[in-house]
Amino acid sequence: MKVGSFDHASPGQREQWEAAASFGHVATSAALDLSHGVILYLDDISVSFDGFRALNRLSLTIDVGELRCVIGPNGAGKTTMMDVVTGKTRPDSGKAFFGQTIDLTRLSEPEIAHAGIGRKFQKPTIFEHHSVWENIELAMKADKRVRTALFARADSAQRDRIAAVIDQVRLTAATSRPAGLLSHGQKQWLEIGMLLVQEPKLLLLDEPVAGMTDDETARTAELFRSLAGEHSLVVVEHDMAFVRQLGGLVTVLAEGSVLAHGSLDAVQEDARVIEVYLGR
Amino acid sequence: MLLHQPSAVPRLLAATPRAGWIALAAFVLVMAVLLPASRLLLPEASPLHVSDYVVTLIGKILCYSVVAVAMGLVWGYAGILSLGHGLFFSLGGYAFGMYLMRQIGRDGSYHSDLPDFMVFLDWKALPWYWQGSDSFLWALLLALLVPGVIALVFGYFAFRSRIRGVYFSIITQALTFAAMLLFYRNETGFGGNNGFTDFKRILGYPITAPEMRLMLAGLSALLLMLTLVCARYLVTSRYGRVLAAIRDAESRVMFLGYQPLHYKLFVWTLSAVLCGLAGALYVPQVGIINPSEMSPANSIEIAIWVAVGGRGTLLGPALGAAAVNLAKSWFTVSFPDYWLFFLGLLFVLVTLFLPQGIVGMWQGLRAQRGRKRTAEPTIGSDQGREAQT
Numbered sequence: 001m002k003v004g005s006f007d008h009a010s011p012g013q014r015e016q017w018e019a020a021a022s023f024g025h026v027a028t029s030a031a032l033d034l035s036h037g038v039i040l041y042l043d044d045i046s047v048s049f050d051g052f053r054a055l056n057r058l059s060l061t062i063d064v065g066e067l068r069c070v071i072g073p074n075g076a077g078k079t080t081m082m083d084v085v086t087g088k089t090r091p092d093s094g095k096a097f098f099g100q101t102i103d104l105t106r107l108s109e110p111e112i113a114h115a116g117i118g119r120k121f122q123k124p125t126i127f128e129h130h131s132v133w134e135n136i137e138l139a140m141k142a143d144k145r146v147r148t149a150l151f152a153r154a155d156s157a158q159r160d161r162i163a164a165v166i167d168q169v170r171l172t173a174a175t176s177r178p179a180g181l182l183s184h185g186q187k188q189w190l191e192i193g194m195l196l197v198q199e200p201k202l203l204l205l206d207e208p209v210a211g212m213t214d215d216e217t218a219r220t221a222e223l224f225r226s227l228a229g230e231h232s233l234v235v236v237e238h239d240m241a242f243v244r245q246l247g248g249l250v251t252v253l254a255e256g257s258v259l260a261h262g263s264l265d266a267v268q269e270d271a272r273v274i275e276v277y278l279g280r
Numbered sequence: 281m282l283l284h285q286p287s288a289v290p291r292l293l294a295a296t297p298r299a300g301w302i303a304l305a306a307f308v309l310v311m312a313v314l315l316p317a318s319r320l321l322l323p324e325a326s327p328l329h330v331s332d333y334v335v336t337l338i339g340k341i342l343c344y345s346v347v348a349v350a351m352g353l354v355w356g357y358a359g360i361l362s363l364g365h366g367l368f369f370s371l372g373g374y375a376f377g378m379y380l381m382r383q384i385g386r387d388g389s390y391h392s393d394l395p396d397f398m399v400f401l402d403w404k405a406l407p408w409y410w411q412g413s414d415s416f417l418w419a420l421l422l423a424l425l426v427p428g429v430i431a432l433v434f435g436y437f438a439f440r441s442r443i444r445g446v447y448f449s450i451i452t453q454a455l456t457f458a459a460m461l462l463f464y465r466n467e468t469g470f471g472g473n474n475g476f477t478d479f480k481r482i483l484g485y486p487i488t489a490p491e492m493r494l495m496l497a498g499l500s501a502l503l504l505m506l507t508l509v510c511a512r513y514l515v516t517s518r519y520g521r522v523l524a525a526i527r528d529a530e531s532r533v534m535f536l537g538y539q540p541l542h543y544k545l546f547v548w549t550l551s552a553v554l555c556g557l558a559g560a561l562y563v564p565q566v567g568i569i570n571p572s573e574m575s576p577a578n579s580i581e582i583a584i585w586v587a588v589g590g591r592g593t594l595l596g597p598a599l600g601a602a603a604v605n606l607a608k609s610w611f612t613v614s615f616p617d618y619w620l621f622f623l624g625l626l627f628v629l630v631t632l633f634l635p636q637g638i639v640g641m642w643q644g645l646r647a648q649r650g651r652k653r654t655a656e657p658t659i660g661s662d663q664g665r666e667a668q669t
């Protein structure tokens with residue numbers, strides 16, 4: 001059965017989504033083409049807010065299966081970069097491609113989500129009155145029409161899938177707990193689980209360990225490392241210990257463009273990086 | 281903590297499924313056996329004999345309970361506060377009332393084939409929308425369709441324009457108010473001020489016979505049970521979980537790929553249809569329907585029943601409707617002038633001190649007792665909440 005429903009959305013549905021996403025493009029989404037081993041291309045992207053350049057000719061690429069950290073001082077444009085990728089903000093100029101063929105600047109937010117880019121916001125947006133299980137169920141890739149929802153009982157494949165995701169984000173013991181009663185760290189994991197069950201190819205995570213305990217941070221790093229390979233991840237983070245635990249390549253943003261790129265040790269020795277960021 | 285907020289998963293009043301079945305069986309026994317037996321078999325002198333007044337009061341309250349459960353579905357589980365549900369109830373009542381008027385036949389004061397008020401207005405023939413109203417089944421169908429179609433059309437435009445919260449409530453008040461003004465007009469063809477009354481028969485049987493009253497009360501009980509079963513099915517289905525999620529964070533649900541419009545529209549229309557059916561059963565029991573049933577205050581009262589009983593619970597609204605209306609029948613006899621003050625006070629008190637109504641209070645007490653017994657914080661224990669399968 002065909003799942004999701006963005007691509008056979010009626011004009012009315014599109015209208016509504018687009019009203020919510022507040023832009024007006026209707027674009028047909030091509031299939032994701034990863035033949036060159038690159039999942040995300042950002043090329044020469046600029047974004048201005050009232051004349052202020054939040055992104056200034058930013059270019060970067062993410063490889064398939066990569067775990068990439070993006071660091072940089074406050075206001076460097078990290079969140080804005082994610083907004084561009086997820087369609088929340090339109091770039092003034094530049095190109096943004098998902099794989100070889102999908103032009104992100106022409107898709108609406110729901111279309112981008114449906115194409116396979118999942119985003120975790122800084123503030124978790126879980127359903128507090130629903131249990132962990134129900135939260136994952138709500139997010140699951142499935143037929144989402146009323147008719148189906150009225151008669152749907154999760155089949156065993158779906159139940160296994162939900163249980164597997166709950167296990168993956170280490171919430172098995174809290175499966176039936178209302179999400180509102182979870183600890184801060186558990187809420188973040190639940191939200192990651194809600195992304196995973198949508199089977200995204202690329203995951204964008206904005207400050208995922210903010211407010212977590214050291215133990216939760218370490219476990220989150222472990223989780224992300226286990227996700228790399230099957231998924232590609234872009235993690236924005238301030239916590240250097242966490243970035244070190246992740247172990248991937250690091251991109252340093254400053255004033256809206258890439259300042260340095262390489263291993264964490266290499267960028268930490270870069271004089272320009274020390275100046276704008278580490279040596280603050 | 282969150283324990284006392286409306287839960288996404290329905291809570292039933294009954295502690296266990298078995299207690300629920302026992303309560304249901306007791307209810308059926310009372311309505312189907314004990315009530316008829318005590319009305320028909322016991323002599324009037326017996327202390328256990330119930331009067332026609334009581335039978336009708338029970339039937340009436342059961343109809344109100346159906347409305348309350350229907351309202352609880354949209355308010356408690358979808359977060360849509362309608363202050364116009366009295367309209368759907370009245371429309372169902374008027375639809376079936378047309379049939380009751382036709383069943384009077386030539387026994388009216390003017391001995392005409394036309395209802396008395398039409399003769400009085402000097403109308404010579406039935407208006408087009410009265411065609412077919414002599415058919416019982418057509419009248420029942422109208423009692424379903426008219427509220428249903430009006431709710432569907434109204435809901436489509438309101439939800440599509442993303443009208444929410446207090447704006448939605450105000451528009452529903454305006455809707456029922458406008459309908460009331462329309463029905464007050466004689467030219468509308470529904471008896472104006474006086475509405476419909478002086479009913480004589482249903483399907484040829486006298487409407488005031490004790491058997492008929494018992495039958496109507498029994499049907500009201502059946503409708504309430506069906507409504508509860510249907511509501512329980514809905515809120516425990518995946519549909520119900522999506523609906524509760526829409527209530528809590530609509531845009532998030534939209535981004536997960538759901539269509540909130542369709543989800544809301546379904547429960548909204550279903551709720552209106554249930555109110556219409558309740559209205560159709562209510563009118564033959566009370567013997568009258570007039571435009572005052574559509575007054576904004578009536579619809580507000582429905583919301584109060586739900587608040588008193590417990591929003592976000594299934595049985596709560598039914599209990600709230602029963603409690604408030606029993607109090608009302610006592611007050612309006614003993615202190616007729618003070619009923620509205622009391623109702624207002626009740627609403628304020630419940631809002632301040634019992635945000636989860638009677639059922640919430642009861643559950644709170646039960647949880648407290650359970651906590652003492654197990655001497656363990658409930659936060660980790662998740663009693664009774666299991667993964668949905």
Ligand SMILES: Nc1ncnc2c1ncn2[C@@H]1O[C@H](COP(=O)(O)OP(=O)(O)O)[C@@H](O)[C@H]1O
Nearest residue numbers: 049053054072073074075076077078079080081
């Ligand atoms: N919607 C907006 N309107 C105006 N200015 C914005 C908006 N979003 C971000 N900015 C500005 O753009 C710059 C980059 O912000 P952001 O991407 O949030 O940085 P980071 O996430 O790296 O801290 C900041 O100076 C911020 O104030």
Ligand SMILES: [Mg+2]
Nearest residue numbers: 078079080206
């Ligand atoms: Mg940021």
